[in-house]
Every structure is written in C-alpha cells, then in structure tokens.
Amino acid sequence: xxxxxxxxxxxxxxxxxxxxxxxxxxxxxxxxxxxxxxxxxxxxxxxxxxxxxxxxxxxxxxxxxxxxxxxxxxxxxxxxxxxxxxxxxxxxxxxxxxxxxxxxxxxxxxxxxxxxxxxxxxxxxxxxxxxxxxxxxxxxxxxxxxxxxxxxxxxxxxxxxxxxxxxxxxxxxxxxxxxxxxxxxxxxxxxxxxxxxxxxxxxxxxxxxxxxxxxxxxxxxxxxxxxxxxxxxxxxxxxxxxxxxxxxxxxxxxxxxxxxxxxxxxxxxxxxxxxxxxxxxxxxxxxxxxxxxxxxxxxxxxxxxxxxxxxxxxxxxxxxxxxxxxxxxxxxxxxxxxxxxxxxxxxxxxxxxxxxxxxxxxxxxxxxxxxxxxxxxxxxxxxxxxxxxxxxxxxxxxxxxxxxxxxxxxxxxxxxxxxxxxxxxxxxxxxx
Amino acid sequence: xxxxxxxxxxxxxxxxxxxxxxxxxxxxxxxxxxxxxxxxxxxxxxxxxxxxxxxxxxxxxxxxxxxxxxxxxxxxxxxxxxxxxxxxxxxxxxxxxxxxxxxxxxxxxxxxxxxxxxxxxxxxxxxxxxxxxxxxxxxxxxxxxxxxxxxxxxxxxxxxxxxxxxxxxxxxxxxxxxxxxxxxxxxxxxxxxxxxxxxxxxxxxxxxxxxxxxxxxxxxxxxxxxxxxxxxxxxxxxxxxxxxxxxxxxxxxxxxxxxxxxxxxxxxxxxxxxxxxxxxxxxxxxxxxxxxxxxxxxxxxxxxxxxxxxxxxxxxxxxxxxxxxxxxxxxxxxxxxxxxxxxxxxxxxxxxxxxxxxxxxxxxxxxxxxxxxxxxxxxxxxxxxxxxxxxxxxxxxxxxxxxxxxxxxxxxxxxxxxxxxxxxxx
Amino acid sequence: xxxxxxxxxxxxxxxxxxxxxxxxxxxxxxxxxxxxxxxxxxxxxxxxxxxxxxxxxxxxxxxxxxxxxxxxxxxxxxxxxxxx
Numbered sequence: 001x002x003x004x005x006x007x008x009x010x011x012x013x014x015x016x017x018x019x020x021x022x023x024x025x026x027x028x029x030x031x032x033x034x035x036x037x038x039x040x041x042x043x044x045x046x047x048x049x050x051x052x053x054x055x056x057x058x059x060x061x062x063x064x065x066x067x068x069x070x071x072x073x074x075x076x077x078x079x080x081x082x083x084x085x086x087x088x089x090x091x092x093x094x095x096x097x098x099x100x101x102x103x104x105x106x107x108x109x110x111x112x113x114x115x116x117x118x119x120x121x122x123x124x125x126x127x128x129x130x131x132x133x134x135x136x137x138x139x140x141x142x143x144x145x146x147x148x149x150x151x152x153x154x155x156x157x158x159x160x161x162x163x164x165x166x167x168x169x170x171x172x173x174x175x176x177x178x179x180x181x182x183x184x185x186x187x188x189x190x191x192x193x194x195x196x197x198x199x200x201x202x203x204x205x206x207x208x209x210x211x212x213x214x215x216x217x218x219x220x221x222x223x224x225x226x227x228x229x230x231x232x233x234x235x236x237x238x239x240x241x242x243x244x245x246x247x248x249x250x251x252x253x254x255x256x257x258x259x260x261x262x263x264x265x266x267x268x269x270x271x272x273x274x275x276x277x278x279x280x281x282x283x284x285x286x287x288x289x290x291x292x293x294x295x296x297x298x299x300x301x302x303x304x305x306x307x308x309x310x311x312x313x314x315x316x317x318x319x320x321x322x323x324x325x326x327x328x329x330x331x332x333x334x335x336x337x338x339x340x341x342x343x344x345x346x347x348x349x350x351x352x353x354x355x356x357x358x359x360x361x362x363x364x365x366x367x368x369x370x371x372x373x374x375x376x377x378x379x380x381x382x383x384x385x386x387x388x389x390x391x392x393x394x395x396x397x398x399x400x401x402x403x404x405x406x407x408x409x410x411x412x413x414x415x416x417x418x419x420x421x422x423x424x425x426x427x428x429x430x431x432x
Numbered sequence: 433x434x435x436x437x438x439x440x441x442x443x444x445x446x447x448x449x450x451x452x453x454x455x456x457x458x459x460x461x462x463x464x465x466x467x468x469x470x471x472x473x474x475x476x477x478x479x480x481x482x483x484x485x486x487x488x489x490x491x492x493x494x495x496x497x498x499x500x501x502x503x504x505x506x507x508x509x510x511x512x513x514x515x516x517x518x519x520x521x522x523x524x525x526x527x528x529x530x531x532x533x534x535x536x537x538x539x540x541x542x543x544x545x546x547x548x549x550x551x552x553x554x555x556x557x558x559x560x561x562x563x564x565x566x567x568x569x570x571x572x573x574x575x576x577x578x579x580x581x582x583x584x585x586x587x588x589x590x591x592x593x594x595x596x597x598x599x600x601x602x603x604x605x606x607x608x609x610x611x612x613x614x615x616x617x618x619x620x621x622x623x624x625x626x627x628x629x630x631x632x633x634x635x636x637x638x639x640x641x642x643x644x645x646x647x648x649x650x651x652x653x654x655x656x657x658x659x660x661x662x663x664x665x666x667x668x669x670x671x672x673x674x675x676x677x678x679x680x681x682x683x684x685x686x687x688x689x690x691x692x693x694x695x696x697x698x699x700x701x702x703x704x705x706x707x708x709x710x711x712x713x714x715x716x717x718x719x720x721x722x723x724x725x726x727x728x729x730x731x732x733x734x735x736x737x738x739x740x741x742x743x744x745x746x747x748x749x750x751x752x753x754x755x756x757x758x759x760x761x762x763x764x765x766x767x768x769x770x771x772x773x774x775x776x777x778x779x780x781x782x783x784x785x786x787x788x789x790x791x792x793x794x795x796x797x798x799x800x801x802x803x804x805x806x807x808x809x810x811x812x813x814x815x816x817x818x819x820x821x822x823x824x825x826x827x828x829x830x831x832x833x834x835x836x837x838x839x840x841x842x843x844x845x846x847x848x849x850x851x852x853x854x855x856x857x858x
Numbered sequence: 859x860x861x862x863x864x865x866x867x868x869x870x871x872x873x874x875x876x877x878x879x880x881x882x883x884x885x886x887x888x889x890x891x892x893x894x895x896x897x898x899x900x901x902x903x904x905x906x907x908x909x910x911x912x913x914x915x916x917x918x919x920x921x922x923x924x925x926x927x928x929x930x931x932x933x934x935x936x937x938x939x940x941x942x
Contacts, residue, residue, distance in 0.1 A: 011778040015627055016592030018634030023537040023626050025590035030541035039541075042616065049615035049624065050777035053743035057619040059733045061931065063917035066480040067909050074917065075617060078736075091617065095490035096562075103496045104549035104558040105462035111542035111549075112466040120542045124562055127612060127660045134539075134617055142480075143471035149485035150440050150474060153447050153461050160915075160922035161885070165490075169564065172506035173497055174521060174531065181506070183493050194487035199905040200915065200922035201898075203886055214758035218564050221763050222665040222756045229758075254801075256513040257603030260644040263800050275760055275801060302760045302801070308510050327659035329728060330699045332833050333765055335665070364897035369886045370699060370921060481909070619919075658920070690931040692880040697918060733919045734931075 007044030041083035071156030129167030178212030179230030242310035324374025517599035600641035620729030621655035622672030689735035753805035771827035881930020
C-alpha cells in the first residue's frame with residue numbers, strides 16, 4: 001500500500017480535545033492504521049470548510065443500485081485536485097434491525113466489507129434510523145450491494161420518494177411499558193412493503209415510526225407520516241403497597257432518574273396528584289391509599305413513570321394511529337393528528353396493511369409533487385379525509401377543539417330539497 | 433472461487449427456507465468469513481439482474497436478541513437507574529439485567545464499531561444495541577460483569593484524551609445530541625454538525641453523566657432548514673440557516689444544469705428561466721426571485737452552478753421548548769429564541785455559551801419534572817427572555833403561515849423589563 | 859389498458875417531455891399525462907421499465923424522478939456536458 005498524503009488541519013485538530021468522544025481522533029487513528037487516503041482527505045476538506053465556513057460537497061443524481069430507486073445518496077467533492085480520494089463519496093443507507101439490536105458476528109463482517117469497499121466511515125445511525133455507510137465510489141456501489149445481500153443477507157434502506165426505513169423503540173425487548181409488539185409490527189410492515197421501500201411510488205417521502213407507549217421514544221408524533229403509539233384503555237394497575245413504599249421513601253421516585261440533586265422527600269401530592277393532566281388521582285392520607293378515576297385519565301404516563309414499581313398501564317392494550325407529521329419544509333412543521341384512536345394489532349396485521357394501501361392510493365392520485373400526506377389532509381380538510389377517503393366516523397377525539405367558524409361547505413344532498421329552487425315560487429312569497 | 437459462490441448459494445438456501453426468520457439460531461452467514469472478491473464473481477455489469485438478490489429487508493431482529501431478552505421478551509416487570517447510565521431491569525421471571533448506556537459521536541469508523549464488538553464479545557456474548565439517540569447499550573447479567581464493564585469503559589480513551597464510551601444519557605440529564613451530517617457529508621448545510629455537537633457536549637459533559645436537571649433534556653441539531661431529524665420538537669435545538677439566496681453562475685449554468693429541472697426543484701416557484709448575453713453570446717440561465725427564496729438549497733441539489741452556502745451569511749438559529757413525549761403535557765414545537773449566531777469553527781463559542789446559559793437557567797428555575805417547554809409556559813416567554821438575558825428581537829415574531837395564533841390575545845402577561853423598553857414617540 | 863400498453867404509453871410520455879427539453883419526470887407528471895390508468899399501476903409499470911433498462915431513476919435528494927437512460931443531466935455531478 002502506498003503512503004498516504006496528510007493535510008494540515010489545525011482547526012479540526014482542536015476537536016481532539018475535551019471529554020466527549022472525538023470523531024477526529026477516531027478518523028485519524030483509523031486512517032493511519034488502514035492507510036486510507038479518504039480519511040485524510042475528508043479531514044482536509046473539513047478543515048477547508050472550517051476556514052471558508054462553507055460546505056465543499058455537491059450532489060449527484062445517483063439513487064441506488066440497479067432497479068432500486070433509493071438507498072444511495074450521490075455525493076461529490078468540489079475539491080477534486082486537493083482531495084482526490086473523496087471526489088466521489090456516496091452514502092449507502094443500510095436498513096437497521098427493528099430495535100437496533102445486533103450481534104458482533106454480523107457487525108464485524110459488515111465492518112470488514114466496508115473497509116474493503118468504502119472509506120470505513122459510518123453513522124450508527126442516521127436520522128431516519130438506517131445504518132449509514134459514508135463514502136465510496138460509483139464503481140463500488142454494485143459490489144457493495146452484492147456483498148450486503150449475498151454475504152450479509154442484508155438490504156438497503158429507503159430514500160427519495162419511497163417508503164423510508166421504518167423505525168421503532170426498544171419495545172418489548174427491554175421495556176415494561178411497551179403496549180404492543182413494536183418490533184414485530186415494524187418488521188412485518190417493513191417486509192410487506194419492500195417494493196415501496198426500494199422503488200419510488202409516492203409524491204414524496206413516507207415514514208412509519210412505532211413507539212410502544214405515549215412517552216414516544218422514537219419521536220413518532222413529530223416525524224412520521226403514520227405514527228403508531230401504544231396506548232391502553234382500561235384501568236391503571238395499582239400495587240397499593242408499593243405506592244406506600246414510595247410515599248414512605250423506601251423506593252426511589254422515577255426509578256432514580258433524579259438522583260443527583262436534593263429535591264427533598266418524595267411528596268405524592270405535589271409530584272403526582274397535582275401534576276396529573278387529567279386531574280383524576282386522589283391520595284387518601286388517612287387510608288394511605290391511591291385512587292384513580294380512570295375515565296378521566298389521558299394516559300400521559302407521568303404517574304407510572306414516577307412510581308414504576310407501583311403503577312402499570314392497563315391490560316386492554318393497543319395502538320393509537322396518528323397521521324401527518326413532518327418537519328417544517330414546506331407548509332410549516334406538523335405533528336401527527338389522531339386518526340384511529342384505538343386499534344388492537346394482531347399478526348400478520350392484514351387489516352393495517354390494507355388500511356395503509358387505502359391511504360397511499362388516495363395520496364398517489366391526489367397528492368402534488370413534494371406534498372406530504374399531512375399537507376394533503378390540510379389542503380382537503382381532515383373532515384373530508386375521514387369521511388370520504390378512509391371512511392372513519394369523525395369523533396371528538398379527532399380534534400383539540402371544534403371549529404370556531406360556521407363556514408361549512410354543505411353538500412347539496414345534505415339539505416332538504418337540494419339546491420335547485422324555483423325563483424318564480426320564491427317571488428310569489430317575496431315580490432321583488 | 434467457484435466454491436465460494438457455491439457456498440454462498442448453499443447459505444442462501446438456508447435463509448430462503450426460513451424466509452430469513454432465524455429464531456433459535458442465528459443466520460449461519462455471519463459465521464462465514466467475508467470473501468472480498470465474491471461480489472465481482474456474482475455481479476455481471478452486462479447482465480445486471482443476474483444473481484441479483486433484492487427486497488430481502490434487514491436481518492430478522494429476533495436472532496440478534498440475547499437469550500435472556502428472548503426469554504423475558506414482553507415480560508419485564510420494572511427498572512431502576514442505579515447510577516447515571518446504568519439501568520437495572522427486572523423480569524417477571526426474576527431475571528435481572530443491567531443495561532449500560534454510552535454516548536457515541538455517531539460519526540465513527542469501523543474500528544470504533546469493532547471496539548464496541550470487542551466489548552460486547554467480552555461482557556455480553558456478542559449482543560449489543562443502539563438507542564434512537566445514538567447511544568450504544570451493553571447488556572450484562574451480573575453485578576460482577578457490570579463492575580468490570582464500567583471499569584473497562586472508563587479507561588478507553590482516544591489519543592487526545594477524550595472518552596470513547598462516556599457513560600450516561602439516562603434520567604434527568606442531557607442525552608446525546610441527535611444530529612445530521614453538516615460539512616462532513618452534506619451538500620446544503622449552513623453549519624457543521626459533528627464539530628458543533630462535539631463542542632457542545634464537551635461543555636455539557638457533566639450533565640450527560642448525571643441526574644441533576646429538573647427533567648430529561650433533549651438536544652438536537654439540524655444543519656439546514658430541511659431538518660433531517662425531529663429538531664422541531666426538542667428541548668433545545670440548533671438549526672443551520674442560510675441568509676443569502678443562491679448565486680447564479682450565468683457563464684456556466686446551461687452547461688452543467690438542466691433548466692426545467694432547476695425550476696421544478698424550487699418549492700416556492702421562485703426560479704424563472706432567463707437569457708443573458710455574455711461576450712456577444714446568448715446564454716440560457718435562470719433568475720431567482722430573492723424575496724421569495726426560503727434558503728432551502730434544493731436548487732443547488734439540481735444545479736451546481738447555483739451555490740447557496742456563504743461563510744458570512746450562514747449561521748445558527750437556536751430553538752427551545754419543544755417535546756415529543758405525551759408525559760404531563762402534550763407534544764409541542766420548539767420556538768426560535770436566537771435567530772442568528774455566526775459560524776465560529778472549530779469550537780462555536782457563542783453558540784455553546786448560549787446553549788449552556790439556557791440549560792443552566794432552566795436547571796436553576798424549573799420545578800421537578802418540568803421539561804424546558806413546560807417551564808417556559810408556566811413562567812411565560814417574557815420571563816424566559818428576562819431570565820436567560822437573551823435579547824428579544826422582531827425575528828422571534830412569526831410572519832409565516834398561521835402566525836396570528838402565536839400573537840398575544842390577552843392582557844395576561846408579566847411586567848418584565850421589556851415593558852419599559854416600549855417608548856411611544858409622537 | 860394492459861401492462862405492456864401502459865409501459866409503451868409511459869415511454870411516449872417521457873419522450874414527449876424530453877423533446878420539450880425536460881429529461882427527468884416525476885411519477886406524478888406521468889400520472890397526469892395518463893389519466894385513465896391507476897396511479898399504482900403506473901408506478902409498477904414505470905419501475906418495471908427501469909428493471910428492463912428502458913428507464914432510469916434520477917434523485918433530487920428528497921424525491922426521485924424518471925428519465926431515459928443517458929439522456930439529459932447525468933448521474934455524475936459537476937462534470938461539464940461536452941454536447942452543450
């Protein structure tokens with residue numbers, strides 16, 4: 001292997017200091033060890049960006065490997081002469097596993113493959129969820145894909161106007177609050193919609209995210225076109241003895257999450273009862289007993305998170321399906337809004353799959369270029385989307401408040417006698 | 433080499449038989465060595481569909497779950513954070529595991545991943561997972577292993593002295609910063625990502641490994657307003673912004689760009705075709721309606737002759753008060769409190785200073801369990817600006833869609849110093 | 859309209875657009891030009907044409923377009939097109 005050419009990077013080198021893991025140290029150490037010019041060139045280009053305060057990357061039209069419309073992002077340096085090793089430096093999105101669990105035998109093999117095929121740089125993980133392999137040339141894209149599929153039995157993730165790689169929280173694998181099997185639903189839908197994931201189908205991107213409970217650790221409500229959030233509908237399970245243990249200071253509130261500050265002794269009245277958004281809890285000091293009026297509970301999880309040994313979500317569990325979240329481009333940021341308040345997901349989830357097709361068919365017919373489903377619903381009105389598109393009865397849970405104007409677009413068939421009227425008859429009653 | 437192709441086909445047969453759903457055993461492909469030249473044997477550029485395997489998705493997650501997790505899947509009883517970064521989880525069966533959470537830089541090398549593998553092999557039988565916030569989690573099944581693991585992790589450092597695997601990210605602290613690519617790999621960023629994150633986390637390091645804040649605090653960074661990642665619902669977030677419309681390189685544009693594509697790329701229809709004369713030659717080009725430009729960089733994506741980045745113009749906006757959790761209060765958007773801070777590589781001192789100031793003001797004044805946004809709603813935004821000493825400017829008053837919903841339609845407000853700044857001149 | 863007919867129609871639609879100087883086309887635009895076919899069928903047919911090598915994808919970063927292979931703006935960025 002020929003000697004590598006190093007660049008002077010005094011500003012970038014400043015980021016070797018300090019306690020937080022230094023990506024600069026990591027990249028340089030790796031570059032030295034593997035004699036990878038790309039590592040030195042990318043640090044050199046970053047130094048140049050630090051000097052100019054401007055990026056030095058260009059975009060290419062590459063989208064994927066043959067037959068795929070996503071999974072690869074084309075990237076070119078505008079500094080071909082200075083940094084030839086990163087002139088073409090494309091990204092591959094590799095579909096992460098549900099819950100982001102791995103075994104080292106798979107990871108080591110992936111690493112070996114990427115040392116051979118690319119720069120050795122990775123993201124664990126990208127914002128959408130994928131494992132991101134950063135930096136390779138156009139010629140290496142097909143061999144990398146063949147290595148992934150044949151030697152790792154692993155596929156690319158989504159990009160462009162495809163279904164993006166779905167993502168879920170840790171789910172039942174580690175969390176006692178997970179209210180439906182997020183990993184199973186994630187995997188099932190991922191496998192069922194492989195075509196939509198790899199080939200462009202839509203006016204724009206589409207995302208599924210699965211959170212096991214309303215704490216929403218994967219931020220489904222903020223970024224998924226379809227957000228699946230676990231919820232229950234019956235009574236919170238109470239262990240009164242454990243509640244008393246919290247009150248008496250025998251158990252640490254919030255599982256020890258506040259351990260490094262003296263907040264004083266645990267005060268159930270102040271910390272739980274008064275913070276409850278449903279105002280549905282009562283602590284009987286005399287009886288030393290907690291009462292919950294479950295009808296008024298809005299399932300915010302606060303009391304459960306504060307006293308996890310004492311309280312658990314109910315037993316009748318399912319998923320709340322919300323629709324339409326997106327980042328601000330273009331019509332402004334949107335959170336997902338309630339679509340189906342409660343759904344009991346059962347494998348193989350055929351009803352959910354059919355329901356998704358129904359939404360997609362409408363969006364594909366009626367969406368404009370680069371219009372997310374949430375924006376389309378805004379354009380036509382949630383009321384029309386519910387009644388005319390998905391056929392769901394509108395209920396108060398769909399809105400925060402009812403509309404404040406009576407500018408209702410009545411339809412002709414809703415008004416007795418229709419809109420065709422006889423002006424002559426009218427004039428008989430009301431001479432002009 | 434033919435043997436290798438045969439061998440891979442045989443292994444594919446096993447995968448195919450189970451449709452990839454390996455449950456009790458792991459896919460044997462991962463025990464097979466990597467063959468560096470197999471792909472060249474399998475891939476034929478003239479017949480691209482030959483030997484092509486498609487639509488297989490990610491590996492089935494179940495095979496990568498540690499046996500203790502498989503056994504107790506869906507049967508966890510409770511958890512306790514026994515120290516920052518260490519979560520003890522107890523199953524209905526009585527089984528106990530300890531989850532050790534460590535921050536990572538997200539941008540890393542395969543050697544860093546191998547080091548994670550080495551640790552996972554040593555203490556966790558090779559099983560490991562990542563969180564949605566770029567933390568890595570090691571799971572051990574005894575206190576002895578936990579002790580040894582913690583000791584081991586503390587001693588792993590980069591040559592420059594930074595920790596490779598800082599322990600923390602749990603409870604009422606600052607977790608890892610979700611972020612984007614920035615100057616390391618994106619074509620439309622206004623700021624760097626990894627460098628800004630490193631600078632902030634160095635300064636907030638003590639809050640990553642401790643539980644002394646009023647509630648968990650989620651930080652995020654997006655390097656342009658396309659916002660890859662849920663920056664718009666974070667407690668404190670950094671957004672890169674451009675402030676100059678793209679330049680148009682008339683001389684070169686028609687040679688490197690397709691004009692209808694560039695026009696179609698603009699989300700606001702601000703680009704129109706045009707013709708100019710250069711040295712007596714007619715050139716096709718475009719014109720940008722600068723007053724309609726929202727600085728997204730989509731045109732530069734389609735046309736390298738329309739660069740948007742500008743060292744002087746670009747910089748950072750800071751937004752605060754968002755959240756995604758439904759706990760106590762509903763999810764909400766973050767709000768712009770500092771509209772612009774210049775780029776200051778390599779350490780971004782002004783940005784870091786303000787982030788720390790906001791965080792520590794929050795830490796000092798908020799009640800227990802109050803997220804940043806809940807605290808601000810309780811005290812009022814006027815009080816937030818007073819306490820943090822962030823100057824309020826007209827840039828924090830919305831003039832985009834539905835702006836009116838953010839104006840104050842009540843006489844409920846507090847008399848902060850701002851009130852006396854209003855002087856009526858007649 | 860059967861699938862082969864639809865494929866032919868898609869190619870015609872794209873060729874017509876190329877003649878007007880637009881070499882990359884959104885799926886939505888193809889759908890608009892063939893109103894009597896279902897959006898999902900058009901998507902399937904267009905993607906099959908890519909498999910057959912008669913069309914190719916082009917990325918705008920956040921969305922994907924369709925074009926005729928080798929026509930118009932190439933996949934490699936920044937290289938000057940000598941034909942222009």
